[in-house]
Amino acid sequence: MAASTDDDFVADINVTPFVDVMLVLLIIFMVTAPMMTEGLDVALPKVETSEVLPTEDDHIILTIKSNGALYLDEYETGLADLPEVLTTRVKNAGRQLFVRADKDVPYGMVMHVMDRVRGAGVSDVGLVTTSLPDDASGAETSGAAASGSKKDNLQ
Template sequence: MAFGSMNISTGHGEEDEGLSAGPIADMNVTPLVDVMLVLLIVFMVAAPMMTVGVPVQLPRTAAQRTTQPEPPIVLSINRDGKLFLGEDEVAEDALVQRLTDLHKEKPDAPVHVRGDRTVPYGDIMKLMGRVTQAGISRVSLVAEAEARAAPTP
């Protein structure tokens, strides 16, 4: 059938002899991808809500929020036996007074003691005694982690 200059084929004419009328083997994956993206977004939004646990109505309080822990007071002794509070050198006879003053300013601040590996153990213990003499009970020794040896096959 011809309508003006345009040919319309019904699929049964001689023009379509090279084409087969079998099923199309291509699958359109666009709707599948669209559905998967929507499901992904739904689960991304819903997942944090599922981890809340048992719903409870918490009581209200006038108490202040807890503060973050104080940064530690770092006390170091180098290989020459010189003492440092932070990066400031301090004399041994003034150490207890300085630690007492720092403890009054920041009562919750712990003290981290860093000692050079060549300093005798007795000197480190003497230094820790000075820290407890200043009224500080939260004292920690700082050390480096050992390098792990590579496993042998």
């Protein structure tokens, strides 16, 4: 008896489902990627001389918004909880802290936060600013470091 053609094995690979899944993943990535890079909206002070903020993940950014709200990276925290959180996430983890304060935040508020930072034992602190408009980079940069910090690490 001769074998029928219905029982023949098909050696072709059907890539259509694979392409469909990859296109869906690509669309998901394209939609979610901009949301992951957005930070907190803060109007940073502009300075003439500044250095580029490091891109490594070994630092934490403390943001002070114009309304006085504090954010450690993207998570809101209170002024009373700040020393404990900084001790855990910055000092014990061996990470560097950068402070981003809105230009409309009163100087007294920034100094009050810096006092809490020092009280937590964090000594390596950088202050984040932005370059003046004539700078071509337009990237977020870190300006002068607070006293007692390692200025060489900011270069």
